[in-house]
Amino acid sequence: MNSVKSCISFIFLLLTYTQATYSQEVVPDSTGTIVIGEVSVEGNHKTRTGIILREMAIKPGDAIPAALLKEKLEVDRRKVINTNLFITVELLAKPNPDSLRTDILILVKERWYLIALPVFQLADRNFNEWWYERKRDLSRTTYGAYFSYGNVTGRADKLRLLAEFGFIPKFEIAYTLPYLDKAQKTGITIGTSFSINKTTAYRTWRDKLQYLNSEDVNRRRFYTYVSLTRRNKYYAFHSVDLRWSQSRISDTIAILNPNYMLDGRRRQQYVQLTYTFSYDKRDNVQYALQGQSFSAQISKLGILPCDDVNTLYLYGSYRKYVPLGKNFYFNTGMRGRVSFPKRQPYLQTIGLGYRNDLVRGYELYVVDGQDYALLKNELKYRLFSVQKHLSFIPIRQFNTIPLAAYINTFADAGYVKNSYPEFSNTRLGNSMLYGAGAGLDVVTFYNIVTRFNITLNAKGERRFFFNVSREF
Template sequence: MLKSSLPFLFFTLISAALNGQSDSSVFVKLVSISGYKHIKVQIISRQLSVHDGDVFVNKKALDDALRFSEQILINTGLLRELEFELIELQKNVFVVYLEVKESWNFYPIPYFNLADRNFNVWWVEQKRALNRVNLGVKLYHRNVLGYADALKITLSDGYNRTYKMEYRFPYLDKAMKWGVFGKLSFQQWREINYDTRENKQLFFRKPDNSFLSNYFLTEAGVTFRPAFQSVHTFFYGFQRRMVDAVISKSLNPDYLLNGDEKQNFSFLRYSYQFDNRDNRFYPLDGYYFQFEAEKAGLITKEDRNAFTIMGLTDIYKALIPGLSLSVGARGKYSFIRNKQPYYDNRALGFSEFTTMRGYEYYLVDGLDLAMLQTTARLLLFQGVNNYGKLVFIDAFRVQPYKVYLTLHSDWGIVNNPFSVENINPLDNKLLWSYGVGINIKLYFDMVARIEYSRNIEKGDGIFLNFNASF
């Protein structure tokens, strides 16, 4: 008797559990999207974690899914505003309305680029020399066909000459997980940073201003996006570099190693990114992780042999409204411990991600790098400027802005086993800096930073930086 009643008891308990869950679960009957013009509606839907027919355990779970979808959509850079509205048709049955306003996607802008590593080096050390400026035009469209496909074309001349084109198509298949990209670049330099002394760049330029170096790069690959926040990228490329004999024979035989005047090699690179930041242009909460591995020189006869891994992670924590803390770590390790060409032996100070605040005027060459950055951000005030018809582009007529007070402290060290004693004193040394600054966020993707920093060598200064998504 007991044995025969067990199945009935089991199904009774399951039924009771399901009935209890259905009382609080919510059903999304329809998701309606409006306001889009150029972007394809399926691109917006791809970023949503709420779709027609979805069932959520309760109303809070639905609200959380909408907040997550808003974060993903804003981080695409394709939308400047969006608003969700929930309409309850009957008890626990909802329609989700999403209204969007697209960002300005096409930027045919004059190209003003400094030849130096950053604005501060050009302004102070190079004394604002106009002959170190590149002028031209940059065409950037981040949504050419409406599929979040981006095209970049740069044509410039001046200190350097640059012809560059890059195209990305992120959604190639019906599942919208695979994408492709390609890049072509040709550059020429009239002046070359041929060596480092006192952790400062040494330059050479011919009296007749003729070109000293030619560089060609071609690169193609595929992307795989299995989830909202993660992207795998696989690169294959080839690069060719030629330098004048005065560089390779006289000034620095290690520029391309062994006094070589040319360098040819192919490379493979893998990159993984996981982005859980609330706003990738100026994050205050969440975290970001990136890992990259590159093998340069795929066959023995090529002119470079290196295998390098690089990683970075940033963690942001909103403590109370208006106050946020962040900790970021960067690292680089070279598995092949042979001496590398001077031009390829980059570590600290050569890019935005490897620049220590307070050391903007310096750079450190080496095989390995470790760096830690900490920042506190306090919102001082915010507002909106409405320029109306004074601005002819609708996307720029309303300008939201926020101003933050920041405190920062950075640590870093570079391992350079081939460093010559007393030549570059920052090699193989623990570095530290701290400072205070003002950050100004304009629209949703432009950030200006004005910072005072002081380093352990007792050097200090005011440093300016500006970043924009285009």
């Protein structure tokens, strides 16, 4: 769905992945230890110095074995680059004038924070569904404008505005302030969204979405939310999200699928409370090659007695990235969800087939269910990774261009438990799903990853799939 929008971002935006610099001039003392002197920052024209230093484990006065300094500098550099505030980050070590300590200079190049882009994207789940199933129908597109103002006050905060028209008109506004308190551990996000649908997916039948085509509005949705985040340690995050959601559908949708909101209802509103814990220690959140990430989530839809939904969701995910040497990399991961009770509105019965929750090879299918499990494995080889500085471009935020390419092979497996298969006449639910293939990933400007994959699934279907996304 975001493929064309990401392509536009590809033209306007730049991001890079850099390596730390370690000065060989630093000399340890007689015990082989380096004592850290001043830690300073240069190049942060807008970002407050404290936002950068908050990511640093290395502090003035630390005594570090000389053999570990380079590694510790690289770990801290990764944390600074993962703030998504900078194009490049370098950590330079040099002797202090007193010759007894070693100073650390953090040299950054800031991004271009004000982004205003035209929006032209597909309304379908992904590019492949639009290409194969919707016959490249250009009427199934949305257009409009996207505005993002990052680092508004220099504290890594962000204001986002979205106005879309066309197939699915949508309007969104959100503001995020990640460091609300003086300790820089608590953050807040507030936002709201409104969308309407004329052509609407009213049910899933034989693992394909079925649409009602109409000139009338068949669905309206509004939600507003506030999220609090807490980051006590560098890699551990806690968040609590409270939101109020309201949806309305037409009589036609309620008649075609009485289970859409259960019992033929046309209106659904509820308060949702979600707690999430995540641990993210990847080398690069845009396209990880080393490290691991873990998350667990509990979400309750229906807090008030008057709510129209009463559902509990439990999520979990884990992913491990392992460099094998000689430009080879491996990653494996699993994720899953269980929910209660099992009889749920169609609107909330989401299994595999959306976003990255799919077995590769089944991009054209939606497998609904109350519970699911997913396993993904990937082996890749880096063909090249380069970074070019174009001195003839005067704007510093746009004159560093990265480009990397990886060939990969993958094998996935998944299972969706559907407690009411008769509602969707599913063929893929309640059975194992297997998919494998090979492809090429191209990683470049501002987190954009372009994927070209050839896949084979357990149904014996072979297809070429293309996808453009932004990795976070």
